[in-house]
Amino acid sequence: MTRIIGIDPGSQRTGVGIIDVDDAGKLSHVFHGALAVAAEATFPLRLKRIFDELCDIIATHRPAECGIERVFMARNPDSALKLGQARGAAICAIVSRGIEVHEYAATEVKKSIVGGGRSDKTQVQHMIGILLGIKGPLQADAADALAIAVTHAHTRASLARVGIPRTAWRRRR
Template identity: 85%
Template sequence: MTTRPEASACRILGIDPGSQRTGFGIIDVDAAGKLTHVHHGALAVAGEDTFPLRLKRIFDELAAIIEVHRPAECGIERVFMARNPDSALKLGQARGAAICAVAAKGLAVHEYAPTEIKQAVVGSGRGDKAQVQHMVGFLLGLKGPLQPDAADALAIAVTHAHTRASLARVGIPRTAWRRR
């Protein structure tokens, strides 16, 4: 009898990038798929004097979080097209600062579209923020309301945990699974 490979235990960092507030969430997932909350929060960078200082703070603070909590893998939200081009560019730059912080610490970055994240956590790619917050709290056994950016980051970490487990069950290496 052959057994399918199981996803091994892992610590996952989820990042919800933003030019004013960047959410982060860290979870552990064991070999059986049980999710455990480790840490979460939001980096409020809007108070910096210049936009480049915001980007530096995102980079520095995420690098410090990675240093302290030592995640093995990272998921980040893919940028969606916004109506305002200036906002989209700033979001892309904040996302770039976050990706650089992760890459500088030697972690691969796994990207997820907003609809993938909602599908994985809520069961529908059209779920709203309140549903995401509620389900993240339920899945991780958290009490009380979650700050939206931190909830989104935890949802990204949960999405990555589910995706890596599914890929392990079907025997597809993550590097071969690329969504465009």
Template identity: 90%
Template sequence: MSEGAVAFPESRIPNPESRSVRILGIDPGSQRTGVGIIDVDGTGKLTHVFHGALAVAGEATFPLRLKRIFDELCDIIAAHQPAECGIERVFMARNPDSALKLGQARGAAICAVVSQGITVHEYAATEVKQSVVGSGRGDKAQVQHMIGILLGLKGPLQADAADALAIAVTHAHTRASLARVGIPRTAWRRRR
């Protein structure tokens, strides 16, 4: 080691994986479900793969909305082959009917992911904002702006798609942080 160089403990040195990991982020909703997919390599570099919003409000009945969420997520998973998934945890809504519908839409999304053999990790909205914006009280415009910067996207992002990408980025940051401190992958899979 050269003079003046600083030695770091072995646990502080990043251990890059030889391949990238594809992460699916889902922002569930009964009107629109946001979907975002990123790749993250062993150095933490994030690459945009796909984003969109499943607009299901036009379906004739609510059960058909849930089926459409399930079917379209299965198609997206088949097309892009993500290895891991992050989804927003349900928050307490003022309207019980809205909260119930959101929970059902979230359930349809989770079932679609799990049916494809992918582990689901849950994140609260404040965790996502903290990870992406640096404050758990950030607003949607800040999240959209930072996602554009982090993933090199040009132009405006639809809010649900930006939130889904933010959830995927949060999962990438979380998995990297846990790996750096030596927590085995099997220990943090318990999130869902």
């Protein structure tokens, strides 16, 4: 059994999802939530809260591997910088606990979960609910984080079947 944490970084809300995957590839939901940090007085306090809350979640659930969404180029440079900083705080929380980080583009996650890279959030939410047997509505950021964890589980299984180590798998962009 391998426990995987997925993270959908954000400067106002960071999605977190944790799954277990067994040797046969069966997925099980463990935890999901969204860290709402927008109410913090300053941006540095938002980053600290992301770091601290992720450290607490990691200590509680003890994931072995991590998938995180790769930064995309936003139209607003200030938003892109803030997203990058929130992502950095999340990555620091992960690597400070000795967990290797694997990055996935949003389109790669959507293709893995829904079958199309241009799928919308409601389609991802719906499919994650089905794949993990979660009843009721899922918060969008938490669903995205679970989708990243599931994508990592699928990718690691596929690479293991063909005998390619994840570190050797580099796609040209």
